[in-house]
Amino acid sequence: MSARPLKLLIVCLASIAVSACSSSGGNLPDPAALIGFEQQVGLVKHWSVSVGKGDDEGSSVMQPVLSGSAIFAAAGEQLGSFNIDTGEVNWKTDLAELVTAGVGHINEQLFVVTRSGKLVAVSSVDGSVLWQVNTSSEALASPQANSKIVVVQTVDGKVSAYSISDGKFQWSYAASLPSLTLRGTSTPLVNESYTYAGFASGKLVALDNQVGNLVWQKSIGAAEGRSEIERLADVDGTLTLVDDLLYVTSYQGNIAAIDALTGAVRWQQPVSSISGTALVGDAILVVDAQDTVLAYDRELGHVLWQNDALKHRTLAAPMGLAGNALVIDAQGYVHVLQLSDGEFLGRQKMALKGARIGSKSYQDNIFLLSLDGRLTRLGLK
Numbered sequence: 001m002s003a004r005p006l007k008l009l010i011v012c013l014a015s016i017a018v019s020a021c022s023s024s025g026g027n028l029p030d031p032a033a034l035i036g037f038e039q040q041v042g043l044v045k046h047w048s049v050s051v052g053k054g055d056d057e058g059s060s061v062m063q064p065v066l067s068g069s070a071i072f073a074a075a076g077e078q079l080g081s082f083n084i085d086t087g088e089v090n091w092k093t094d095l096a097e098l099v100t101a102g103v104g105h106i107n108e109q110l111f112v113v114t115r116s117g118k119l120v121a122v123s124s125v126d127g128s129v130l131w132q133v134n135t136s137s138e139a140l141a142s143p144q145a146n147s148k149i150v151v152v153q154t155v156d157g158k159v160s161a162y163s164i165s166d167g168k169f170q171w172s173y174a175a176s177l178p179s180l181t182l183r184g185t186s187t188p189l190v191n192e193s194y195t196y197a198g199f200a201s202g203k204l205v206a207l208d209n210q211v212g213n214l215v216w217q218k219s220i221g222a223a224e225g226r227s228e229i230e231r232l233a234d235v236d237g238t239l240t241l242v243d244d245l246l247y248v249t250s251y252q253g254n255i256a257a258i259d260a261l262t263g264a265v266r267w268q269q270p271v272s273s274i275s276g277t278a279l280v281g282d283a284i285l286v287v288d289a290q291d292t293v294l295a296y297d298r299e300l301g302h303v304l305w306q307n308d309a310l311k312h313r314t315l316a317a318p319m320g321l322a323g324n325a326l327v328i329d330a331q332g333y334v335h336v337l338q339l340s341d342g343e344f345l346g347r348q349k350m351a352l353k354g355a356r357i358g359s360k361s362y363q364d365n366i367f368l369l370s371l372d373g374r375l376t377r378l379g380l381k
Contacts, residue, residue, distance in 0.1 A: 031313040032291075034333070034347070041324070041336055041346035042381035046365070047087035048351075052078030054373030055098060060140035061317070063187075063358040064369050065105040067124060071360065074099040074112050075373030079122055082375060084362065093127035095120060104143035104150060109164060111150050113139035119152055119162060133167035135160060141187040144195075149209060151195050153188045159197045161212060171212030175199040186276065189239040189246070196260070198235025202250050206263060216263030220250040237276025237317060240284065242298065247284050249273040255286055257301060267301030280320035281339050287315045293327055295342060305342035310335065316357040322364040322380050330355040334378070352376070 053076035064073040070081045070090055077098055081090035095114060102112030109130065110122045117137050121130040137156035144151050149161040149170055157177040161170040177200045186198035194215060195207045206215040220235050240247040245266060246258040255277065256268035272289040279285075283295040283304055291311050295304040314330035324345060325337040332353065336346035351374075358369035365379045 029312045032309060032311045035309055037344045039346055043334055043346060043348045043378050044381050045350070046377040046379060048374055048376040049082060049087045049089070050373055051080050051369065051375050052076030052373045054371055060100050061356050061358050062099070062102060062369055063142050064360045064367050064375060065103045066360055066362055067105060070124070071367055071375070072103050072105065072110055072124060073369050073375045074102040075369065079103070079110065079112060079127065081124065081127065087377065091127040093122060093129070101139040102142050104145050106145035106147065106164060111143040111145060113143060113152060117154065119143060119150070119167065121164070121167060131167040133162060136172070141185050144188050144190040146190050146192050146209065151188050151190050153185050153197055155185060157199060159188060159195060159207065161195070161209070173207050173212050173214065175203065175205070176201060186235050187238050189241055194260070196239055196246060198239065198248055198250070200234040202235060202253055204235055204246070204248050204258065206260070218258055218263045218265065220248055220253050220256050234274065236274045238278065240277040240279050242279055247277040247298070249277055249286055251289065255296060257298070269296065269301055269303070275317035278318045278320065280325055281323065283339060285318035285325055287318050287327060291315045293318060293325065293337065293342065295325070295339070307337060307342040314355040316355045319359045319366060320361055321366045326366065328352060328355065328357055
């Protein structure tokens with residue numbers, strides 16, 4: 001057994017619907033049958049390209065990033081730049097090692113982490129490798145950067161900062177982890193002053209970007225229950241920062257709005273989620289552990305609506321598209337929900353593999369990176 005905490009592979013090594021696992025090893029519930037409705041919107045695929053071989057066995061969500069007229073994505077051992085209008089390849093770089101976390105971006109630099117824990121900085125102009133440095137462990141969440149540092153959160157509970165100019169180590173913060181955690185980490189959120197990160201202990205922290213000192217910490221999930229699985233309280237997925245409020249979820253815990261400067265709780269509601277939060281309009285969207293889609297009022301915290309018609313369909317993290325909510329299930333169905341009430345507006349079966357889909361919205365389009373390494377641009381008809 002490794003000295004690192006034992007990792008629980010999400011949904012009994014089969015899917016990310018964590019709640020379907022039980023301490024007795026029960027079977028997964030059947031996915032909800034799709035209900036009919038009147039189609040009001042349709043989806044169109046503008047283009048689809050192969051980034052790399054992909055990693056069907058991987059458990060990280062590879063996020064593409066946009067800059068100017070290019071979108072950057074990593075899959076397998078490849079990192080590439082693509083024209084956002086046509087999908088034409090601008091350049092591709094073979095990193096000679098599987099990429100497990102990416103893509104981070106600041107100015108003309110891209111950042112990825114490889115399977116061995118190597119942080120690699122690449123030019124967004126031509127794909128040339130600028131520098132590379134070893135981190136403390138494997139990373140499963142995209143590196144995040146500001147004008148001075150790039151921050152990596154690794155599965156050993158560390159958040160580490162490196163100079164964006166040459167990769168020189170700046171500081172590291174180590175959190176205590178329980179013996180059993182989910183297979184994943186939160187994606188750190190970095191601005192010029194602070195780095196925010198969530199951990200498997202259920203804690204959210206704010207760190208000073210100068211030296212990595214702890215500014216504040218807050219418990220989002222509490223370890224409760226008799227078994228180790230019942231006490232899982234990981235803060236995983238995406239953090240959202242809007243107007244100095246941080247929105248964060250935990251597994252078997254809460255969704256909370258936290259004052260980013262002081263750590264004070266503005267509001268919180270019980271929910272179990274591993275995919276994090278997404279801001280669409282004035283709503284904070286969450287997919288819970290049972291695959292119910294919920295929308296919360298971002299100011300007051302009350303539930304605006306919930307849609308439980310997709311239970312146990314293993315949904316990817318929610319996202320926005322042209323003022324609507326969008327979720328994708330493990331069978332490749334894209335579901336468009338009306339933001340005002342959560343009712344279905346459209347549905348289409350796409351050639352999208354798996355539920356761990358990276359996404360990036362741009363105007364009235366969304367770019368999706370699926371497990372098989374295909375980058376697809378979708379829009380509404």
